[in-house]
Amino acid sequence: xxxxxxxxxxxxxxxxxxxxxxxxxxxxxxxxxxxxxxxxxxxxxxxxxxxxxxxxxxxxxxxxxxxxxxxxxxxxxxxxxxxxxxxxxxxxxxxxxxxxxxxxxxxxxxxxxxxxxxxxxxxxxxxxxxxxxxxxxxxxxxxxxxxxxxxxxxxxxxxxxxxxxxxxxxxxxxxxxxxxxxxxxxxxxxxxxxxxxxxxxxxxxxxxxxxxxxxxxxxxxxxxxxxxxxxxxxxxxxxxxxxxxxxxxxxxxxxxxxxxxxxxxxxxxxxxxxxxxxxxxxxxxxxxxxxxxxxxxxxxxxxxxxxxxxx
Amino acid sequence: xxxxxxxxxxxxxxxxxxxxxxxxxxxxxxxxxxxxxxxxxxxxxxxxxxxxxxxxxxxxxxxxxxxxxxxxxxxxxxxxxxxxxxxxxxxxxxxxxxxxxxxxxxxxxxxxxxxxxxxxxxxxxxxxxxxxxxxxxxxxxxxxxxxxxxxxxxxxxxxxxxxxxxxxxxxxxxxxxxxxxxxxxxxxxxxxxxxxxxxxxxxxxxxxxxxxxxxxxxxxxxxxxxxxxxxxxxxxxxxxxxxxxxxxxxxxxxxxxxxxxxxxxxxxxxxxxxxxxxxxxxxxxxx
Numbered sequence: 166x167x168x169x170x171x172x173x174x175x176x177x178x179x180x181x182x183x184x185x186x187x188x189x190x191x192x193x194x195x196x197x198x199x200x201x202x203x204x205x206x207x208x209x210x211x212x213x214x215x216x217x218x219x220x221x222x223x224x225x226x227x228x229x230x231x232x233x234x235x236x237x238x239x240x241x242x243x244x245x246x247x248x249x250x251x252x253x254x255x256x257x258x259x260x261x262x263x264x265x266x267x268x269x270x271x272x273x274x275x276x277x278x279x280x281x282x283x284x285x286x287x288x289x290x291x292x293x294x295x296x297x298x299x300x301x302x303x304x305x306x307x308x309x310x311x312x313x314x315x316x317x318x319x320x321x322x323x324x325x326x327x328x329x330x331x332x333x334x335x336x337x338x339x340x341x342x343x344x345x346x347x348x349x350x351x352x353x354x355x356x357x358x359x360x361x362x363x364x365x366x367x368x369x370x371x372x373x374x375x376x377x378x379x380x381x382x383x384x385x386x387x388x389x390x391x392x393x394x395x396x397x398x399x400x401x402x403x404x405x406x407x408x409x410x411x412x413x414x415x416x417x418x419x420x421x422x423x424x425x426x427x428x429x430x431x432x433x434x435x436x437x438x439x440x441x442x443x444x445x446x447x448x449x450x451x452x453x454x455x456x457x458x459x460x461x462x463x464x465x466x467x468x469x470x471x472x473x474x475x476x
Numbered sequence: 477x478x479x480x481x482x483x484x485x486x487x488x489x490x491x492x493x494x495x496x497x498x499x500x501x502x503x504x505x506x507x508x509x510x511x512x513x514x515x516x517x518x519x520x521x522x523x524x525x526x527x528x529x530x531x532x533x534x535x536x537x538x539x540x541x542x543x544x545x546x547x548x549x550x551x552x553x554x555x556x557x558x559x560x561x562x563x564x565x566x567x568x569x570x571x572x573x574x575x576x577x578x579x580x581x582x583x584x585x586x587x588x589x590x591x592x593x594x595x596x597x598x599x600x601x602x603x604x605x606x607x608x609x610x611x612x613x614x615x616x617x618x619x620x621x622x623x624x625x626x627x628x629x630x631x632x633x634x635x636x637x638x639x640x641x642x643x644x645x646x647x648x649x650x651x652x653x654x655x656x657x658x659x660x661x662x663x664x665x666x667x668x669x670x671x672x673x674x675x676x677x678x679x680x681x682x683x684x685x686x687x688x689x690x691x692x693x694x695x696x697x698x699x700x701x702x703x704x705x706x707x708x709x710x711x712x713x714x715x716x717x718x719x720x721x722x723x724x725x726x727x728x729x730x731x732x733x734x735x736x737x738x739x740x741x742x743x744x745x746x747x748x749x750x751x752x753x754x755x756x757x758x759x760x761x762x763x
Binding site: 188195196199220282292299306310312319411415433449 | 495500511518533575582583597609614632634642695699752754757
């Protein structure tokens with residue numbers, strides 16, 4: 166820290182050309198104040214990403230084993246790996262079902278709450294219950310829902326639908342949908358409340374004016390509220406996309422470990438499995454690079470689709 | 477009178493308001509039930525002996541027992557895990573504030589061309605999911621000898637929370653009026669005196685919001701705690717998830733564990749509801 170910055174922070178005699186030097190000094194003070202945070206952020210968020218690209222070029226079978234530079238061999242191996250193919254397909258299904266199942270419903274619920282119907286505060290608390298729970302708590306909860314004797318089957322039996330009951334997480338047909346349902350379930354409430362927050366600033370007059378023109382609430386929701394919140398819609402979709410791409414692997418880890426077979430193997434979980442269970446650090450980071458590229462591409466696409474077009 | 481009521485009803489039906497409201501309630505109640513039934517199930521299960529849980533999962537317990545809680549605390553060694561979680565959360569919260577407050581202040585109050593650049597740089601952090609950094613951070617932690625040491629979590633969590641904390645605090649600080657600082661500056665106060673005596677108290681509501689948001693995320697964090705800690709130093713989330721046995725399933729035990737992890741978060745959420753909802757929304761929008 167230079168003397169001038171020191172003087173600005175702690176005081177001291179003001180030099181004659183105080184004002185002329187103010188700009189340069191402001192810049193130094195700015196850097197001094199932001200340096201610790203910036204360094205922390207670069208070291209633990211930005212650098213690990215760079216490091217990931219480097220590790221992906223290595224053959225490295227465990228921390229204590231030697232590293233060998235093998236160029237792009239991990240990537241050629243990846244594209245020939247049947248597990249990788251399963252993981253891509255499962256992650257694709259998860260995204261294609263998970264995003265459309267959450268965002269429109271969340272938007273409708275958020276719009277409904279933003280009109281402040283009686284009891285909206287209570288509904289908001291209820292909707293947020295899944296979002297506040299940790300992945301560990303939710304996973305344990307869903308164990309009790311999906312067990313052969315769990316509440317899902319109990320409810321189905323109670324409705325006389327015995328033939329629909331099954332061991333949801335052990336069944337090859339229902340394991341992946343069961344995993345997807347967890348994020349659909351928690352996502353609807355979470356993004357519903359966020360849409361509520363986004364839409365509660367819209368003035369009533371805007372809707373009332375539309376109603377005078379003969380539009381119903383359903384129409385004004387799509388004609389007025391939706392275009393107004395298109396930016397949020399895109400943003401929340403991106404957050405949910407990133408969560409499904411990587412975060413959701415925690416549910417797989419806690420509930421199925423990718424099984425039965427590869428039926429719930431997702432890219433995020435495969436990355437974890439390769440790094441910490443199979444000890445193929447280099448290969449796991451090649452998967453990481455692939456997921457990173459998919460993540461960036463996905464966000465560009467979502468942005469493109471939800472950016473307003475002015476005609 | 478009845479006819480005028482019917483007329484009003486028909487008019488409301490026609491403008492779609494009633495239909496929309498009914499539809500909205502139906503959807504909300506259906507979704508609410510899918511949330512409340514499992515929560516109710518976990519809650520009653522935590523007070524039931526295991527034999528009773530799956531015989532009639534949704535029935536009230538025939539008598540309330542705290543055995544599941546006692547067992548969960550004993551088997552998963554929850555007091556130690558709870559202590560580690562508390563220590564990690566407190567440490568990471570403080571470090572996050574210490575790192576983020578000066579940056580946010582600089583962005584909000586010092587006029588230089590660097591400010592928007594740094595702000596934009598932090599907002600890119602939203603695009604980096606913490607998961608992507610898992611393996612490199614694991615290797616880095618091992619390299620500096622902090623593997624299995626809770627201090628590692630105290631150092632790492634703030635990095636994940638910095639982007640949202642900096643952006644939220646900066647936007648909050650911009651809304652604090654400048655007059656007080658200007659008069660203090662005329663009185664000859666130095667910048668640090670100003671930050672400490674005037675700015676910090678004024679920015680307190682913003683600080684409360686980020687502390688609450690970060691508490692929920694740090695307390696709930698699972699993946700890094702799982703990979704970076706061992707049996708001895710595991711956090712509450714990891715300890716509770718260990719109650720899910722690989723073969724034997726004791727759901728009463730798991731239910732008690734779930735309730736123990738959820739309780740602190742829901743208490744905080746119920747007290748700071750407005751801050752949580754607005755803060756999460758603002759945090760998302762800032763990026």
